[in-house]
Amino acid sequence: MNLETLLSLPRNTKKTFFVIHDMMVIFVAFWFAESLKANYNNEWSSIANWFAFASTALLTILLFVKMGLYRAVTRYVSTRILSTAVIGCVISAVIFFISVLVFEQRLRLALPIVYFLMLVVLITSSRIILKAILTDRSNRKQMTPVIIYGAGQSGRQLLEAIKQVNEYNAVAFVDDNPAIQRTTIYDLPVYRPSEIKDLISRYGVEKILLAIPSASHEERKIIIERLKKLPCEVLAIPGMKDLVDGKISVSSLKKVSVVDLLGREPVAPNPELMGADITGKVVMVTGAGGSIGSELCRQIIRQHPAKLILFELSEFSLYSIDKELNETQANASNPVEIIPLLGSVQHRKRLNSIMKAYDVQTVYHAAAYKHVPMVEFNTIEGIRNNVYGTLFCAQAAIDAGVETFVLISTDKAVRPTNTMGASKRMAELCLQALAAESGQKTRFCMVRFGNVLGSSGSVVPVFEAQIAGGGPVTLTHENITRYFMTIPEAAQLVIQAGAMGIGGDVFVLDMGESVKIIDLARQMIRLSGFEVKDENHPHGDIEIKVTGLRPGEKLYEELLIGEEVQKTTHPRIMTASEVMLPWSELEKILQYMDSACREMNQMALRQLLLEAPTGFAPKDDICDLVWRQHQQAV
Template structure:
């Protein structure tokens, strides 16, 4: 093994020189063996004409092999081109022997060149195939045994790529296609899914590679459900479109996406709805650097607006999305003008000036504080940003004569138990009320649940915890959430905005709710580990429940009532919900503004409780500054009490 490795590690010129020397020996052996097989007995030393023929044939034959590129081919990647080079070179060598035999009157029988050609094929071609087999054999590289699920085109290409790499050795295919089961592809047998458990055990499978890049998410979910109990890490290959475009390599494996676990395929967006408020228009996205805002920008730039205004308070977030969009613009030769604008939605003069200066026609308002515990700990900032930031942006839109204003809302606005959800529901009430006071700007709201891959998503956290050996933490074993991918949510937001008539509350169809505990178990299993519990004390990863965080709900809802109707899009519903007139809402906002200015958290809580939001808090006031002041006040009161007592 060490000898083979030392030869393989030699520089290319040395390996070519060795190949030339070995092939010369093979030609020598083939020539004299061919004579021996035909003549049965002869004396090579006495017949010098044979030596003359071989001496003249050898350099020409080697030169022809060189011209055919045989010595440029890497043995471990030898393909049909190299095999053809060996075949043509052998034919040429036989012709040369025949020609020099005639020139030198050597008396070589006519069948000898044919025998010589056959032996050349065996020696030169066979040796290369043999060396390739030895080099590619997994024992030389300590390759890991893997199973490929999917024996289609992608699976076959993957097995070829693996055979040439140093890491993995495909020992079995599994495929649902009965026509393929039992067949041998690239030397690997195809099994049925029913046999997968025995294969994993008997063949010491360490990983399962999912080679189904074109399968629907629903189909991938079915497959993952069949294999997640095996406790073997499951990896997937990139989509074929990414491979063709050069964005990824076939052998670049990645963890199974949680969207595959959910098994919900996105609906193809409707071009007329996607283009209605974007194509050729001046579009502004607030919170452009956030997870939803940045994806909205990615979707919008593909629709070719005239201008795209990126409004963001985070310098780094703005820099990142501006850089990405400009790179996309250059790569696709777009003419859209990208305008990175720093600013806060809480500064009404700034946002109104921006809208008027660039004659903004469509606004997607994604700027918000959305992390439930953080907003609970920073109540005043949450109210200022989510309620008054929305109010200022909406007023600015009216004054700037913006055509369409779309608010990105949340399922946490439905019967909220926390400040974040309550502020988003009040923001909805603000837009509903403003919508009835004017005809300049068309307001609508789009409400949906959790998005996969956002800054607050549990999935990246779970993967990080699994890699570090656990425990995987979740707040409650029964906590349930709706999930959707960021691209799908963004596309639906754009389409919903095109359907609004004024004051509409749109609700996205999020599919079936997902129990977070079950999701954690699946991710652990598909990472190649088992869940450690009282029933399975020998498991690998513990799932630890830490208790509900401040303001957190067990179950999220998307609708306040049952008054909901469909739209022209199958994934978008329209909700008819209670609202306030502006003359009723304005006094509430004024009181709330004063309470925030005075940092009066008790009054803020009282106002939000009286507002028609359905606010039903599960905790007391959790603002960190208020709690610290309360501690200080209590400590002061105690000191005064002690002084009076003494």
């Protein structure tokens, strides 16, 4: 019968084995103590001795049952159970003393002590040895060798969690603290970070588990920069909240995100700015189910608006964000009323009706077509949604007496080389023109920023899927660069910028340094535990393929048109002075564009975009798929 067969036996059967084992241990301890009598002579044949043994054994087993010694699962035996066994052995020694005294009517005081020592050693050591065998049984060879980076409280908790499953085999701790280096914690030695490479080759380590939830973002970034060069996948526990809640487990480990490399230490939001346009007000978010729109909703609901209106074209996206927000409000003492509404920003009457019916006070306009190639292939719909959708929202806001209207813009609106960017710049011009109208009561502003990590249009989820599929990872150009920001940071800054506007403001978010996308791809491959396959490493795991720039795609993005940039009271929000047109002039261009869209006149539409003050400089011919099909048929 092998070990796996024994482990698969019913629980009661295994308890019976332990009872038999302990009976044998008591037998050995009892007769060993008896053998030490000075006048030892044929003690085996004494009926009194057997009565003494029987009473000692029976009462001890009943005692162990009562104390719960047989309820403990041996492979998870803890210090508490062992201490229970020691207490049981002490009481058993007292039973031994009384039994021998009653039945034999003679006793040396040293014998109970010998009996106790013998019994406690055999009882506890057998369980410890069995636990070690079960922990170190044959399937350990199939477990993944790992290093735990961080020997603090969370690292120790993670080690305990690892011991409960058969997935990882922790071989060492690594810690930056010199005070605990060269020590041993829970039987694992603590090494310096400089020794990781040697540990990887010595133990065949495949993963490094980060247990540093209290580290600052900058410290975390330095550590990950160091680790990404190693041939190991890096996983991390989510954060301090999980440590406090006692939720550190193997299942809570996640891949180290590029957010840890590209993100920044967030600036604490200004509570006054966060709540200025939201707290106690009726707030409406268009495109509420999108990446930015949904995060805006999450941030807004924390500021306790009177009502939150979710306006979304996609039924499933609306259902998802409505369900999520209602779940977060389920246990709130004063839940926010959430109103999910389907509709298109191209339907002005629908927008008018909603804003007037609910007396909307603040609008965050996040609805847009933002994927550059999709808008290039569907030019008319892109213009309709991004330009006229924004215009109709803004006009509905004016009619309904909305106080604040904030447009979510993009860095692609700056000197655009594609229709999407040009359409967003036209949307900005619409708001600038409306804001400049005399007697305007609605305060318009726009917030311009670059890519957000993890959004539906970001390269990050695309790269993650390609890496998970074994590659190749594809990018459009070796020198392409982009700005990146996390979605929560972007949403917080949008809300704060909106509260700072006085009318017609173009706010620009500080995106930090631009990132070379090929470097991002390499980092993600290495953090996943793979090696980049290239000319220098022909036997690598995942190849990076360059596919060529897509229609309308830039090598790099900008955030400003003019050079007149002013700082604001917020360190990550700037304001820019941009070229604008008065409404009387812009209205004519919009009328011509509307006619061109109705007539599906792509040539006229492109010409109007070129003539408007958008800075539009297309690098490709017209890419609209339907227009091209018609051209081929002529």
